[in-house]
Amino acid sequence: MKISETDLILNPDGSVYHLNLLPHEIAETIITVGDQDRVLEVSKHFDRVEVKKQKREFITHTGTIGNKRISVISTGIGTDNIDIVFNELDALVNVDLESRKEKEHKTSLEIIRIGTSGSLQEDVPMDSLLFTTFGIGFDTLMNFYEFENSNNELMILDALKEQLPAFNPYIFSADSSLKRKLAEGMITGMTVTCSGFYAPQGRTIRVKNQHPEFIHQLKSFSYNGSRITNLEMETAGILGMAHVLGHKACSVNAILASRLDQKFSANPAAIVEKAIKLVLERIN
Ligand SMILES: O=P(O)(O)O[C@H]1O[C@H](CO)[C@@H](O)[C@H]1O
Numbered sequence: 041m042k043i044s045e046t047d048l049i050l051n052p053d054g055s056v057y058h059l060n061l062l063p064h065e066i067a068e069t070i071i072t073v074g075d076q077d078r079v080l081e082v083s084k085h086f087d088r089v090e091v092k093k094q095k096r097e098f099i100t101h102t103g104t105i106g107n108k109r110i111s112v113i114s115t116g117i118g119t120d121n122i123d124i125v126f127n128e129l130d131a132l133v134n135v136d137l138e139s140r141k142e143k144e145h146k147t148s149l150e151i152i153r154i155g156t157s158g159s160l161q162e163d164v165p166m167d168s169l170l171f172t173t174f175g176i177g178f179d180t181l182m183n184f185y186e187f188e189n190s191n192n193e194l195m196i197l198d199a200l201k202e203q204l205p206a207f208n209p210y211i212f213s214a215d216s217s218l219k220r221k222l223a224e225g226m227i228t229g230m231t232v233t234c235s236g237f238y239a240p241q242g243r244t245i246r247v248k249n250q251h252p253e254f255i256h257q258l259k260s261f262s263y264n265g266s267r268i269t270n271l272e273m274e275t276a277g278i279l280g281m282a283h284v285l286g287h288k289a290c291s292v293n294a295i296l297a298s299r300l301d302q303k304f305s306a307n308p309a310a311i312v313e314k315a316i317k318l319v320l321e322r323i324n
C-alpha cells in the first residue's frame with residue numbers, strides 16, 4: 041500500500057521531513073542524545089565524519105570508528121521528539137521513499153541513548169552510569185500505538201498501577217543483546233520517563249505540585265527485587281518506539297542529580313564524556 045504524502049512527508053530533495061536525511065546518510069548503529077551540543081562530543085571520537093546534517097534541533101553526524109559505521113542524532117527534549125525521530129529513522133530504512141511502499145525485507149537498527157538523568161535512590165550516586173532495564177513512561181506517547189507487552193512487563197505494570205492509581209504508565213524493556221554488550225560495570229535499574237522536568241519530576245519552584253508524593257512513591261516501588269532508580273524524559277518512549285517498529289534499543293544514563301539529597305553534579309561534562317567513551321568502545 042502506498043503511504044500518503046501527509047502520513048510520510050518528504051522535503052523537495054527527498055529527505056525525511058524533520059531529520060532532513062536521505063537513506064544512505066544513516067548507519068545501522070545509532071546513538072541518540074538529547075542535547076545538540078552532545079552530537080559533536082560523540083562524533084569528535086569518530087575517525088572520519090562523512091555526513092553532517094541539521095534541521096531544527098535534529099543534528100546528525102554519521103561516520104566511522106575503524107570499520108564500524110555509526111550515526112549520532114540529537115533528539116532534543118521529550119518523547120514527542122522521540123516519536124518524530126523514530127518514525128523518520130524507521131522510514132529511512134524500512135520504506136522505499138520513491139514508491140512510498142513498505143519494504144518487504146526490514147532492517148533492524150541498533151539504537152543507544154546516551155542521556156542525563158536524576159537519581160531516586162541513595163545507592164545510585166551522582167556521577168555514576170546507569171543502564172536502564174525497563175523504561176516506564178508517565179508521558180502519553182505509547183498510548184497512541186498498538187503493541188503487546190511481555191508477561192514480565194505486564195506484571196511490573198500491574199504492580200505499579202496498584203501503587204500509583206492516579207497514573208496510567210506504560211512499560212518496555214531494553215534490548216537484551218545491547219544490555220550484554222554495554223551494561224557491564226554499570227548500575228542497572230528501572231527508569232521513569234516523565235512528561236516534563238519540573239512538576240512531572242516532583243520539582244517545585246513557585247506553583248504547588250498536585251502530586252507531592254510522586255517521586256517518593258516511585259522510590260519505594262519494587263517488584264521482585266527490581267527498583268525504580270532514575271528519572272528523565274525520553275527512555276521509555278525510545279524503548280517503546282523501538283519495540284513497535286522492530287528495532288533494538290537501550291538507554292545509558294549519566295546520573296547528574298540526586299533528587300533525594302537535592303544535589304546536582306559539579307562536573308556534568310565529565311560523566312557524560314565517560315558514558316560516550318564507554319559506549320563507543322563497547323559497540324565496536
Ligand atoms: O541530557 P538529555 O539526553 O537531554 O536527557 C535529559 O536531560 C533533559 C532535561 O534536562 C531531558 O532530555 C532528559 O531526558
Ligand SMILES: O=c1cc[nH]c(=O)[nH]1
Nearest residue numbers: 156157158272273297
Ligand atoms: O533530574 C534530572 C536530571 C537530568 N535530566 C532529567 O530529566 N532530570
